[in-house]
Amino acid sequence: MEQGKIYLSPEHEVVRDNDKCIRCQVCERQCANKVHSYDADIDKMLACDENCVNCQRCVSLCPTHALKIRRCENRFRENNNWNETKIRELYLQANSGGVMLGAMGTPLDYPTYWDHMLINASQVTNPSIDPLREPMETRTFLGKKNQKPERDANGKIITKFKSPQIELDVPVMFSAMSYGSISYNAHESLARAATELGTCYNTGEGGLHEDFYKYGPNTIVQVASGRFGVHGDYLMAGAAIEIKMGQGAKPGIGGHLPGRKVGPDVSRTRMIPEGSDAISPAPHHDIYSIEDLRQLVYSLKEATAYTKPVIVKISAVHNVAAIASGIARSGADIIAIDGFKGGTGAAPSRIRDNVGIPIEVALAAVDARLREEGIRDNVSVVIGGSIHSSSDVVKAIALGADAVYIGTASLLALGCHLCRSCHLNKCNWGIATQEPDLVKRLNPDWGYKRLVNLVSAWKHEIMEMMGGMGINSIEALRGNHLMLRGVGLNEKELELLGIKHAGENI
């Protein structure tokens, strides 16, 4: 219900240095938002600022560096209570009557606990390890571990896992992002990179495109509340099956892929009619309890002859530890926890920005709870939602994680400039779009290499940091809270994270 118009100044303005501009019109050809245009009469490039989402495509491609995008300097009267964003969003809602939508993780200034934890290193009394000269194991296995050592008939210790596992060469996986929310070429990049890196990517709720079955051993196939694209071959195709109960960016609500993104390929992959909205309900309508969850876990295990580990993914919410305890008892092999800063292709802004808890405290709480209850080895724990760097990975493992998911970081590697406009289907970088002329802007031949580069670089850094601590395997780092110290954290935060403050001895 639109009620008149209200003038809002553009959020961004295009600043063009006309002394540098050579009128090549590359900006015009590359902007899907139709910001730039050439006016032959005055021989000048013009800009429609109100269309700009600040994705930096034009800035990046301008061959003479004549462009920059600036925050519009026009401001409402200064007010620390009613700030610019709040007023602007209020106006927009008064105008449209609609829910505010946003994409990617929350841009708000919540604390990032990773940045308040410091990593230990060896000095004198214990040797550090040089990963270039000595063995350093970054391989890890995800899944239910054998509860106690057992011996075979000859008295030899059985080293084989009794439950199916995911084997990772590096404890970094690519988070669930559906084909539909991201493009075919983005998916191909992720799939090829995961294969080369010896890790996994995740289909998200979009099903698995027929071209990508060949990457199955490095694919985690997701089953979510809409059950889109789920069938027997799909479940058998992957290295593991993930039941998505929640997503960090939008805990408690479902998903919505607009019909305009459901083209022939997406339609076939999701098994829904072309052009129809793909709506994932907020809950799984068959899951109202841990017992119900157990039924789905075992249905999936049954369907795949107990050959695939089952992951249950939840968002980090207030009572996450208790929920995780339930999941660990449900028969699931792996728990994935998504922090509230995690990304999304589209979410109501209010939910994204206000619901959930930080992943660092969620992880510490879950790890502590599972240990207390003696069921930590029932499951592996994977976390995601704001892993920015290799040091975040090391801190997460020391805090109790078996591996991490990276979503936003992987998209950045593919060229994403975090304009947070995924929901508009006009991604100028060819990632979050289904428009063929935009999709082809992401050439997977180099996209996958950039992902491989990123994770390989992180792997090197992880080995360096582990070596510094005198630790030579992921297993020896996992849950090793002594390797972390807090800075600038209060008693409660330190207690919840289970770490000491910098300067405290053991």
Next chain:
Amino acid sequence: MRRVFVNEEWCLGCHLCEYHCANANMGGVTAQDMVRNLRGKKIHPRIRVEDGADGGKINFAVQCRHCYDPMCVKSCIAGALTVEDGVVTHNPDKCVGCFTCVLTCPYGCVMPDGDGKVVQKCELCLRNKVGAPACAEHCPNRAIVYEERGTL
């Protein structure tokens, strides 16, 4: 020998290659050179982008393929076109601008230069300051690549 290959599947039709080509062949290397060389001028690149093939969906860039059996060289009346280490090379000093090469190049990649008095063609930037094909170097989507692709 390394050559330039174009994969139209990845060409975005951004035309950056044309501007980098024009700049490189006017002696430019940097963005500042490009401003000085191209601002306010009509460009005469040796690579050209064709837009809108196959019902508008496909774009691709075309420049000299450096044929093993180059028709332009074989038909040049002035001996201005030669093959130097596999690179079809043009000597504007010898060229008289008869355009026989324009008439014979199967790719349409030998063309009159900006003045229209002699021809010009891609020489893989081997004789300008860039030193390797500027088009491939600056292609934002690796649609233009400079690489070895086996022998015939």
Next chain:
Amino acid sequence: MAKKFVIIGNSAAAVGAVEGLRAVDKDWEIVIISDEPYHTYGRPLISYLLFGKTDEERIKFRPDEFYSANGVTAMLGCTVTQIDAAAKTVSWSKDDYTGSLQYDKLLVSTGSVPFVPPMNGLETVPLKTPFMKLDDAKFLQEHVKADTRVFIIGAGLIGLKCAEGISKLTKNITVCDLAPRILPSILEDELAKIMQNWIEQNGVKFMLGDTADKFDGNKAVMKSGAVVEFDVLVLAVGVRPNVALIKDAGGDVNKGIVTDQFCRTSLKDVYAAGDCTESFDITSEQAKILALLPNAYAQGYAAGRNAAGLEDKPYDSAMPMNAIGFWGKHILSAGSYIGEKHEVFGDDGSYRLICRDAGLLKGFILIGGNDIHDHSVLDRAGIYTNLIKDKTPLDTVDFESIKDRASLKGFAADARKKKLAGVER
């Protein structure tokens, strides 16, 4: 002992033969015999030499080291007087010397000779020249001054290129032709008129449908009765293939020397290439004299390669093909103008004709506009040329998209891929 390949002639066909043979063989001995005393030069460049666009150094068709680098013995200034195909020898003379050469394979690339119809009193003209060779250009350089009246007989390609060449030396040029239009063998009436206007704007006077009947010193009396006074006479009526050596040796000669697809004459181990031969025009499917440099080079190249014993590369893609230009206005044409015509007269003085017949592109004429810096009409003409040459079926090409502007986007995706990303060329 190394086998010997003897080439009579020193122009495009001869150079093609050297390069064709050397592409497959390093051992053969090669001898070039030419009556001209010069290093190989681009014959069509003599008008550009006069015009100042090239000079005696830059006019060289190949670098100075061409003969030595290719192991060629160049006998320059030697006139071949006879071929003895049975004995496999050629006889030659130079000044007072004579000699003979044994060959294993022989290439005759003797080009063409000026054709001068009988005209009364021609012998009374003190300064006259054909316009075929470097010496002819030098003659004009020597004798044409600012006020020299030049009278050119023949408004064909040679006569007009001569006019353009000397136009910087003198402004007093008259061209006559018995035909009612200029470039009679190349252009139809309307197009000839376009070019005539253009050339007239550049200061050349024409007398068409008229030619000299008789001469008296520096005066010509025309068939129409008009009298033309001149200082220098250029005879550019036409040329004929130079077939004498082959004819005398008993080889088959039609209008030009008859050769097969491997450029062999009817005489054993004797090849012929260039303007002295007849070629089979693939567009009209007729034997024709195609006195064109690219054709000469290609024939020579094939002959050289085949002479080395390969005989694997037939030369089977000859067709008429012309790139000519006068004072910046260019004509690019190829093939035959038969079948369905697509014709566009541009507002800028340009012209475009594309002919197709039986599902194939058969010929085209492109004439540049009056802005001599804008050659957009000519753009990428080679794409058309190769459609004709390759006999590409037009139903595999989007003809509509290329008929007004040559491009590759009209080709099918797989054909484009082969052209742009493939290695087969």
